[in-house]
Structures are given as C-alpha cells and as structure tokens.
Amino acid sequence: MIQHDFSPKADGLTRRHLLTAIGALCVAGPAVAQDWPLGRVITWVVPYPPGGSTDVLGRNIAQRLGASLGTTVIVDNKPGATGTIGASFVAKAAPNGYTLLGTSIGPQAIAPHLMGKLPYDPIAGFEPVITIGTIPHILVVGASQPFKTVAELIDAGKAQTGKLAFASGGNGTILQMQGELLQQQTGARFIHVPYKGDTPALQDTLAGQVQFMFAPAAAALPHVLSGRLRAIAVTSAHRLKALPTVPTLSETGLKDFVVEQWQAVFAPAKTPAAVVQRLNAEIARVLKDPAVVALADKLGITLVGGTPQQLADLQKADSAKWAKVIKDGNIKAE
Known part of the structure; x- marks a missing residue:
C-alpha cells in the first residue's frame, strides 16, 4: 500500500516555503504594475475637438509624460455629446493604464445630470489620477x-x-x-x-x-x-491679479458663489493603484516644468496637481452642486 506524506515537511517543502509561495502570489499583481508601462503606447483621450485649452495643454503634458515614462503617449480626440463620447470610450477601456482621459468638469460632473442615462458612471467608472488645473471665469x-x-x-x-x-x-x-x-x-x-x-x-x-x-x-x-x-x-475665491479692482461674486453678496472650471486626468475603474500612483507622480512632476507653467499661464489655467483622493473629492462635490442646480432649475439638455 502506497502511503502519501501530506505533512508540512513533505518533499522538503517546509511550512515557511508554503507561506513564502503564497505571499509571492499575493504581490504578483502589484509587481507587474510596477513594471508598467513596459514601452507600450499610452493613449490620452481628449473628449473635445483639437485646439481648445483641454487639448492644447493635454498634448503638452502627454508629450512630456511619454518622455518621463520612456514610452509614447498619443493624444486621441473623441469629441461629441458634451464630452461624454470620449469619457464613455475610456470608461469601457481595459483598466491597465494604457488608456487615459484628459477631460474637464463638464463630462464628469455636469453632463451626466443633464443627459439622462449614460453608458458610463462618471464616478464609479473611473479612477481619479490628478487635477491638472482650474480656470476662473469673469462675469x-x-x-x-x-x-x-x-x-x-x-x-x-x-x-x-x-x-x-x-x-x-x-x-x-x-x-x-x-x-x-x-x-x-x-x-x-x-x-x-x-x-x-x-x-x-x-x-x-x-x-x-x-x-x-x-x-x-x-x-x-x-x-x-x-x-x-x-x-x-x-468667480474665483480671490480677486485675479490681472484685475485687482474687480470683486469676487462672494464679495458682492452672493455667498458661496465660487466656480472654477477644472481639468483633470482619469483612468478606467480598477486600474491598479500602483499605476495610478505612478501616473500621479509623473504628471505632478510635469506640471512643474517651466514650459508647462508658461503655457498654462497663457491659457489662463492655474496648475493644481494634488492626490487622486483630492480629485475624487472635488469631482463628488461639484457633481452634487450642479446636480442640485440642474434639478432646481428643471434644466434639460436641448
């Protein structure tokens, strides 16, 4: 009769070796993410036509991001439906860090409340990466x-x-x-x-x-x-340096009337955390490049940066704010 030894030391495999093997399996995912992008092309989707500030600044950042990562980042314009066509494309992309969305407040916090059911969830469908910057407005x-x-x-x-x-x-x-x-x-x-x-x-x-x-x-x-x-x-929280005598709307008596359009980068939901953090760090570094700062100044954009969580908080707050405005005003997409 053949006897099988199932003890921890069978065939020289100790309990310690078993635990080590299990631990290796557990960290395999992050280890692969740390090797990203492995020279593969990254697509930066802009949900607007070429020539706008989101596109112009996005292309500038994408070029430098590619150099920083040792790969190529191409910009793909997918305009239409107030930016939701491009957003939908990225939401459905594989969550592997090779498809990004360089977008603005519209598709991620306003349009979803105007357009009824969309083929993507503006919050659950994405991993926030980083806030690029904000744009104040003038009445x-x-x-x-x-x-x-x-x-x-x-x-x-x-x-x-x-x-x-x-x-x-x-x-x-x-x-x-x-x-x-x-x-x-x-x-x-x-x-x-x-x-x-x-x-x-x-x-x-x-x-x-x-x-x-x-x-x-x-x-x-x-x-x-x-x-x-x-x-x-x-509309900014503080007066603009270029217009020091023009008051903020809050100063005129309209409390909490602070509105700034933002631009940001998102990845598809479930993109590995290590990839998101790497993207955040690399883009934050690009945002400090003097040439990028100069271009942003020309476009009237205040560069921000910050953590993925800060972008998530900003998006959720603005989504709730504009959802209420749209509901209270019975505003419909036309």
Whole structure:
C-alpha cells in the first residue's frame, strides 16, 4: 500500500516555503504594475475637438509624460455629446493604464445630470489620477451695456424678467451653469442663449447681441483690458491679479458663489493603484516644468496637481452642486 506524506515537511517543502509561495502570489499583481508601462503606447483621450485649452495643454503634458515614462503617449480626440463620447470610450477601456482621459468638469460632473442615462458612471467608472488645473471665469458685459455692478445687473433681471440674455458656449457647459446659479441665488430671470463654443458666445457679447456672459478669464481678459468688455465680478475665491479692482461674486453678496472650471486626468475603474500612483507622480512632476507653467499661464489655467483622493473629492462635490442646480432649475439638455 502506497502511503502519501501530506505533512508540512513533505518533499522538503517546509511550512515557511508554503507561506513564502503564497505571499509571492499575493504581490504578483502589484509587481507587474510596477513594471508598467513596459514601452507600450499610452493613449490620452481628449473628449473635445483639437485646439481648445483641454487639448492644447493635454498634448503638452502627454508629450512630456511619454518622455518621463520612456514610452509614447498619443493624444486621441473623441469629441461629441458634451464630452461624454470620449469619457464613455475610456470608461469601457481595459483598466491597465494604457488608456487615459484628459477631460474637464463638464463630462464628469455636469453632463451626466443633464443627459439622462449614460453608458458610463462618471464616478464609479473611473479612477481619479490628478487635477491638472482650474480656470476662473469673469462675469462680463459689453461696453455698451449700462450695468456697472452685479447689483445693477440683478436688479435689471428682476425688473425686466425674461428680457435680458446671457450667452454660453453651449447647453450643459459650466458657462451655462453659472448663469443658472446666478438666477437661483438672486431671483433674477434671464434668457439663456447657447452657442457652439465659447468664442461665438464672446463675440455676440462684445457686439451687444446678449447682455452678459461668464467667460473664461484668458479669453475675456484682452477685451476687458482694451475696454470692449466690462468686468463686473470674478468667480474665483480671490480677486485675479490681472484685475485687482474687480470683486469676487462672494464679495458682492452672493455667498458661496465660487466656480472654477477644472481639468483633470482619469483612468478606467480598477486600474491598479500602483499605476495610478505612478501616473500621479509623473504628471505632478510635469506640471512643474517651466514650459508647462508658461503655457498654462497663457491659457489662463492655474496648475493644481494634488492626490487622486483630492480629485475624487472635488469631482463628488461639484457633481452634487450642479446636480442640485440642474434639478432646481428643471434644466434639460436641448
């Protein structure tokens, strides 16, 4: 009769060896992640057309990120549906660190509350990587408009209900949401006029076709300094260095009216933590590059960085904020 020895020391395999083998299996996943990216190409998806600030800054960062990782990072523009087409593509990609989303507040915190059921969950469908930066906005009116202060604009909006208009770069954009928030906080009523992009919206504000808009600082500033636009407030927490005499909206009496558009990087959900941390560290290093800082300044973007958790907290807070604005205003995607 053949006897089998199942004791811990059978065939020279000690209990200590068994534990070592089990431990090796447990750390195999992270060990592989530490070898990433192994020279493979990484795709950085921008959910907007080429030429915008998200695209321009994203390409600059992607090029330097590739050099830092010893690989190639290509930028793939997948525009459409307020940025949700590109976001959906990344959410469905393999969670291996080779597909990233370089996006903004719209697809991740606003559009999901406007567009009904989306093919991705803006929070559960991604791993936050890093906040690239924030963009303050300026509440501007055309030089021909009579409004010199926020109070004057609000009073007119109450006295002339539904007669004054504000422009935005399109339905579901952060520019529209700020106009909606202004109405909800003050009781004034304005007409929303959406355009196909910030530039035509700004052009009609300059021409007096609409009374006001919330414009990205970099786009509005040259016109403010030339006198073609009048800045009556800024949406940032603090006054802008370029406009030291223009108050924040909070200073005008609108409490908690701090709105900054953000750009950030996300990876598909379940991307290994080691990969996320490596990406965070490498992109944070790129954000300190003098050339990147100079480009961000030109685009009107304040570089941020920070941890994945800080981005997660920012996204959740803004998602809740704009969900309430959209619900209270009964705002629908058009």
